[in-house]
Amino acid sequence: MKDITYDVRIYKTEVYNGKRVTSYTVRWSTGGKPWKEPFRNAAQADAFRSELMTAARKGEAFAIATGRPVAWKRQETVLSWYSFTLAYVDAKWPYASPNHRRGIAEALTDATEALFTVESAAADRDVYRAALRWSYSMRVRDTAEPPTELSAALRWLEQHTIALTAFTEPGKGAPLARAVLDRISRTKDGKLAAANTANRKRMVLNNVMEYAREIGALPANPFKAVKWTKPRTLSTVDPRTVINIEQARRFLMAVRKDSRRGERMEAFFGCMYYAALRPEEAVDLRREHLVSLPDDGWGEMRLTNAEPRAGSRWTNSGRPRERRALKHRAEGETRSVPIHPELVTLLRTHLKAYGTGPDGRVFIGPRGGIMTDRAYLKVFHDAREKAFSAAEAVSPLMAVPYALRHAAVSTWLNAGVPAPQVAEWAGHSVDVLLRVYAKCIHGQETEAMRRIWDATKP
Template identity: 75%
Template sequence: MKDITYDVRVYKTEVYKGKKVTTYYVRWNTDGKAWKEPYRNAAQADVFRSELVTAARRGEAFSLTTGRPASWKRQETLLSWYGFTLAFVDAKWPHASPNHRRGIAEALVDATEALLATETGVPSREARRTALRWAYSTRIRDNEKPPADLEKVLRWLDENTVCVQDFNEQGKGAVLARAVLTRISQTLDGKTAAANTANRKRMVLNNAMEYGQEIGLLTGNPIKAVKWTKPKTLSTVDPRTVINIEQARRFLTAVRRNSQRGERMEAFFGCMYYAALRPEEVVDLRRTHLHSLPEEGWGEMRLTNAEPRAGSRWTNSGKPRERRGLKHRAEGDTRSVPIHPELVALLRAHLDRFGIGPEGRIFLGPRGGLMTDRAYLKVFHEARKQAFTPEEAASTLMEVPYALRHAAVSTWLNAGVPAPQVAEWAGHSVDVLLRVYAKCIHGQQGEAMRRIWEATRP
């Protein structure tokens, strides 16, 4: 056979000390052709070199195509980590929401940084991350050719990320898995990442490894084999961020007086405070959702959809927002929410002045298009400064629009509305509701202590 040889020489491992990392090159020669394999870890390099030496001493034939013992048959089964991640993204894309697609990409971009096989010819960090974000959008990758500069980077990643089957090797797999977990636990500048972020990325990687088992590439889940202390997350709303009704009225008045843009957003923010709507639910609000809007008294809205913002790269349509069913609800399910009399007045005034937009939309951006994050965040932060005292503005009180929703739910609970009813209006499960808002339920400690005293006093 012309594609094999028995003329093999294995040389001493070559150590290259770069500015940031050290690379260990295992070097060998087959019939005059030089080969070298890079490793980040000296132990990994020693294991691979020992396997080559053992095969050569046994008199095994080496492939002239791969440079490895012909018995390994690695050429047919090798798959780079980069290639594996593309397959994983494609498998998840049809069933994942745009925001989940973006979350998958963020986790894989970070993980790939820890799985480079060499520093030789490595593109810049920014170039690698940009190229990976492009590649992890299945919609874009399936319909567009990568720009020339990104194409070179992607080719390098395909050729120079570790083989996914390396996770199966005893010892080596654990080293790689720990490197990945360490990377996702850090920010780009090396600081400790937020616990929620690290845990979310670990879930993505765990899912990727399960997929590797499913398609037969991995014999086990290397992420589960590594002991990793799960960061503790803050799952409850901080009471210091929750505004009261007087502060809410001050804020909404400041929104109206802020500008012509603000006049369009008073009822927009009012829906978050009085009806506990999520921002993406307010953006999607249509006239048909306002089931009852009387001249005075309570009204009712029946929500059907939301339009969360994920970014054009992650949606099927290529638009920044994509209409979806309600969060935590089955497709086609609805949610009924009472409209506070003050919100009824705000909505009626808004409709009288601005009318109804295309597709029955209630809220439009300043130029008549879809309400954008940039537009309402600008008004939010300006109105917050105008409405609050210097001490309030400098505190954590209502730092983000979502805090208006937290204030609404907290108000309902503190008013004595039963938890199941609050959960139904807010679109939560009762368990999540009580866990998230446990610290925001005020006014019950005195009654509780009175009852304990009555039960225990002499």
């Protein structure tokens, strides 16, 4: 028969070490015709080569058209959940921000725990979760071999997650979808997760299922068939966290007196309180952004970028922070913010004492590098403890640096600045501004009640 042959030669697996990825290629020939099959890791290549050799030793016929043993049944490739999630990550990675990449990995790691084909994993839970996170970092996965301690867990994951088509099976798809939703609604320890966390992961996984539908792997989104009550989230700023001007001045003075490191950070925290900068915007602030710093009166800054912290695994550069466009703004769009006279003084003093970094960065770390979370958080908590009374210190008042920005926006609104102007300075939409800061707008209740009384009094 011309469509089969027994002339089979199997060669040594070839390893290609590229700049971004290492591949393993199994090569063989049937009837003099060469064949090759690439794999992402050595274990997969070895398994495939071993199957070819076993068939050849048994004297099985090989098909001329496919190069495979005739005895191998042609089966439609079954896509496992784990393999599908890797494909999803690869598709989304180039277009997602570093923090969104990390969020995708967190959601997929939790969801995968609910989709094993056996009750318990072969590896310790911390190990296979670490293996999943490693898998979902495309930059790391494509540039290096997995750490030795994760290799076994990765091989196990490749074989022990459900087939994606299980979501379409009657009586099985809905329970699987509900199991996933239940898992992402809880922490690793089994406690109820914060509502914001659960909803964020639900949004990621809904997009995952829509992608499966888009590529034809699933006929419909299985989550749409499950009634799941969305956890209620706190969407407004708690007014108990917002400091007033007197407390802000106490805090900034405590920062300055904290240490030599604190002296460098007084203007840094001042930018969050007086100009409502996000921490990642203050980290990226450059001298060129300070349009005017007059000797007296108001100044102006024009922001162009921010450097949010996501972790080196999720950035393209491999650094913990990556410079990006301003939040909610297109690439190249800027935002002008007035500089309060007191902040003008702080910035002028800071620049005179410390200058700028090599790239014009206004705030640099104690050792001359980028300002890190670890550096400014230590000063923040130390100064908060010294500046506040015992009652204030144990309260939710300014528990995190971001609360300084909340205080700035609240102050602008309570001063009567029109909402569209506040939204422009803060980098919000008006709708989001009024929804988030609704409880922090003081002094309007009395006026509202007076108007109602005037309209209804005898």
